Amino acid sequence: MLPYDPMRAYRHKRDTAHQAFNTKYAMLGFISSGTYGRVYKAKTRDAEERIYAIKKFKPDKEGEVVTYTGISQSAIREIALNREISHENIVALREVVLEDKSIYMVFEYAEHDFLQIIHHFSTTVRAMVPPSLLKSCIHQLLNGLVYLHTCHIQHRDLKPANILINSDGVVKIGDLGLARLTYSPLQPLYSGDKVVVTIWYRAPELLLGARHYTKAIDCWAVGCVMAELISLRPIFKGEEAKLDHKKNVPFQKDQVVKIFEVLGTPSVHEWPGLPQFPEYLNMKALDNYPPKLTEWCTTRFRSKDATDLLRQLFMYNPENRATAPEAFNHKWFSEDIKPTRNAFHGLPPNHCPPLRKITQDEASLAHHVPASNNNNPAYNNPNSKPASWKPASGQNFGSAFGVNTAVTMQVPAGNNSGGSRKKPRLE
Numbered sequence: 001m002l003p004y005d006p007m008r009a010y011r012h013k014r015d016t017a018h019q020a021f022n023t024k025y026a027m028l029g030f031i032s033s034g035t036y037g038r039v040y041k042a043k044t045r046d047a048e049e050r051i052y053a054i055k056k057f058k059p060d061k062e063g064e065v066v067t068y069t070g071i072s073q074s075a076i077r078e079i080a081l082n083r084e085i086s087h088e089n090i091v092a093l094r095e096v097v098l099e100d101k102s103i104y105m106v107f108e109y110a111e112h113d114f115l116q117i118i119h120h121f122s123t124t125v126r127a128m129v130p131p132s133l134l135k136s137c138i139h140q141l142l143n144g145l146v147y148l149h150t151c152h153i154q155h156r157d158l159k160p161a162n163i164l165i166n167s168d169g170v171v172k173i174g175d176l177g178l179a180r181l182t183y184s185p186l187q188p189l190y191s192g193d194k195v196v197v198t199i200w201y202r203a204p205e206l207l208l209g210a211r212h213y214t215k216a217i218d219c220w221a222v223g224c225v226m227a228e229l230i231s232l233r234p235i236f237k238g239e240e241a242k243l244d245h246k247k248n249v250p251f252q253k254d255q256v257v258k259i260f261e262v263l264g265t266p267s268v269h270e271w272p273g274l275p276q277f278p279e280y281l282n283m284k285a286l287d288n289y290p291p292k293l294t295e296w297c298t299t300r301f302r303s304k305d306a307t308d309l310l311r312q313l314f315m316y317n318p319e320n321r322a323t324a325p326e327a328f329n330h331k332w333f334s335e336d337i338k339p340t341r342n343a344f345h346g347l348p349p350n351h352c353p354p355l356r357k358i359t360q361d362e363a364s365l366a367h368h369v370p371a372s373n374n375n376n377p378a379y380n381n382p383n384s385k386p387a388s389w390k391p392a393s394g395q396n397f398g399s400a401f402g403v404n405t406a407v408t409m410q411v412p413a414g415n416n417s418g419g420s421r422k423k424p425r426l427e
């Protein structure tokens with residue numbers, strides 16, 4: 001018998017895991033590039049042909065140098081939190097595959113997201129989102145958020161692109177890459193030289209420099225998402241001020257003004273803690289704006305209850321803002337049009353958003369670029385999105401995952417993982 005060789009044992013484990021991964025999944029195409037990684041559509045190679053979304057994390061990068069110091073903080077956080085949670089309105093993690101320089105997370109697939117719905121209604125349907133769809137989307141989003149907050153998890157990056165919806169019309173909160181446990185030590189919302197929370201959905205306490213923020217920041221973001229589903233454009237669409245050369249965090253004046261233009265300038269009466277914020281003096285230097293939320297609402301819809309819910313979610317003082325359970329139990333949801341489990345229920349076919357676009361360009365790009373090559377501009381561009389729709393040819397992009405898959409971790413059975421039970425409707 002050969003003496004034990006740790007390298008040979010490692011290579012054997014790596015190669016068998018890699019084979020197992022490739023025999024299990026066939027890549028169908030590239031979906032999107034985010035801040036932390038790239039997302040692909042894949043199907044299982046068994047008879048069930050279940051569809052999954054596979055997120056490939058970028059390796060850690062320090063300046064221009066790729067440092068393989070380990071797994072990125074975002075990946076660890078997303079994996080750790082996802083393994084602990086299970087809820088119908090949170091995207092389920094099926095398994096995690098570790099390759100020596102990359103991590104792949106296999107998620108249940110969601111055919112749509114709120115951004116796509118907004119885009120579909122503004123450009124194709126050219127009409128408002130019907131009340132039943134709006135209400136079901138917000139109700140399910142809040143249901144997922146109640147669960148996260150009950151588990152002491154702040155999402156911290158709720159925005160239309162991160163709120164998915166599957167072909168059965170069930171809302172799935174995704175992207176827990178920024179989520180954190182509320183009782184862990186507070187960190188600023190900046191990571192290295194990159195601002196990591198989307199500014200349009202950022203709560204006023206964060207914009208005023210708060211370091212001790214709470215779950216209320218997610219409720220503010222839900223208000224922004226609800227308003228965007230109503231008006232089909234971001235309600236507070238500010239220009240982000242960039243960090244200066246010393247990496248000082250600037251006052252986000254334009255974003256603050258965009259909020260004040262709708263909600264009016266906050267008063268110390270409604271928000272006694274206001275003068276303690278680091279940016280208070282900058283805020284005081286701005287003009288005084290009258291509140292216009294009622295006007296904003298009445299020019300768009302007639303429901304007093306919907307107006308009230310928005311008002312509760314847009315309370316300046318985070319202590320007075322509606323909590324996720326309060327918003328979930330708001331009377332708007334028991335008005336005549338009730339939310340449904342299938343948010344698309346009763347919609348005419350042309351109101352249903354189209355299938356998520358995938359491309360093969362990016363998948364084949366990844367196929368030719370070893371995981372270690374991080375100099376590829378498409379890889380580094382967080383804004384690179386699918387360019388054009390090309391039908392999936394069924395070609396095997398399994399090797400887009402590169403080589404050296406080392407370990408496959410099964411997510412505990414308690415997780416509600418499972419792919420879309422429907423076969424994908426291919427255009």
Ligand SMILES: Nc1ncnc2c1ncn2[C@@H]1O[C@H](COP(=O)(O)OP(=O)(O)OP(=O)(O)O)[C@@H](O)[C@H]1O
Pocket residue numbers: 031032033034035036037038039052053055091107108109110111113157161162164174175176177
């Ligand atoms: N489970 C899924 N099913 C289908 N598409 C998905 C899924 N998860 C993510 N996507 C798509 O991939 C995009 C990027 O995913 P995700 O937000 O998780 O990555 P990210 O790197 O954190 O991106 P960002 O910086 O935009 O937040 C999403 O906006 C969505 O379009």
